[in-house]
Amino acid sequence: MKGPWFARNLRKWAKAYIEDRDNLPVHLYGSSATSRIDDEGFAAEIQLHLQSIGKFIRALDIVHYLSDPEVQKRHGLKKTVSLATAQRWMKKLGYRWKKEPKGQYSDGHEREDVVYYRQHIFLPAWANLQSRMRIWEHNNVNIEEIRSHTTRRVVVWFHDESTFYANDRRKLRWVHIAEGAVPQPKGEGASIMVAHFISADYGWLQSPDGKETARILFKAGKNRDGYYTSEEILKHTKQAMDILDKYYPDDEHVFVFDNATTHVKRADDALSARKMPKAPSQGWGVEVTVTNDDGQPLYGPNGKPMKRKVPMAPGRLHDGCLQPLYFPEGHLKAGWFKGMGQILEERGYDKEWVRKLRAQCGKNFNCLPGARDCCCRRVLFNEPDFVNVESRLETFCRERDFSVLFLPKFHCKLNFIEQCWGFAKRVYCHYPPSSKEVDLERNVITALDSVPLESHQETGEVLTKVYLALYILIILEMALISIILLVRKMMLDNRCFS
């Protein structure tokens, strides 16, 4: 606390400043008020300690460091410093609180395919689900319990993975002024990846008593738990479906995943025209990696993953019937791959036309832009069943009557689980630092459990509004286009009459 002496001075400085705007009080560093951090030895020791922590350092780390009795004894301190002092010292030591000086993040929001997916697939699907969702108001009030008694309520579960670092990973951090655009590679400390599902209706996906949970803690990296592969995501989703079937069988459940390659991965034998020959071919198939029961690849004596050939899954004809891609038993070429020519003929394309059609345009399949019937491969590429191949995840869930919706690429902000990670991480970074794995795991779990259900429901509601706004935008856009077309048509008509 500052005493009356300081108050008197303040008054004096203020008066002086009002009279003369250049008259600012000057702090006399080096005379009486030298800061401890000005001591080079001391500053070096603090620097060294901060560097040992790694990339995600906090001013709080200085506070913690100086609360160690050993350190206090060495420097003749009676107590540690305040957080405010530590923050001032960070600046003196050359750190600035700012975003990581990393490369540019390219934004793909407006990429054509992304816009198409967002406008024509994702938002209509969402609008359709929304009519059957519970609606939440502020203060945790469910304003519309159920709209139609004939349909089941839809519960949307957002999936995501997030990594918690022992030293708290953030984008905004203390960055040393000497640090260039390339961040120091070492030491983010031990880490745990959490994969989980969350809904606005029930919170984290778990049994009502919390004993069974879909939370997965994963120590990613070599020599730890391996990596979160597309096999892992299937296992994880199965765990979620088991809990939902058991405890929430009355709702209709939809899983929302982001567009990561591990999520949208198709089955190895999925329909693809990419490598098909045009003529019938014996032994043609898809090369797949041999795996063990856990989905981990098996390696051959040469150290490379072992491969084997499997037949490609059948296609689907326009009438919905399956179209096997291999000649049946009893055929002259039984078991042979039919080839693109035969496949197209069976789909009703003219035999003569197909016979003359080349297999593909150029060596690199570089058809003219917009061409649709220039070569066999292009025609097959545009067949509905070749376009709409399901991901493994979709097939896996559909078989158990669950649905899957993928977020548009580059739109991970639409996943409200992000706010929940944010909440949990704010709690988490207040725990005392520890790089012990047990502490890390316990801290992560308690931080996750601290996310209140109300915040899901409110974010759920906010999110609903965001989707609604996007949807209205599309409708307006479509209306505008129709009006423009109509006006143009009228103008043309007028020109004809006059």
Ligand SMILES: [Zn+2]
């Ligand atoms: Zn072509």
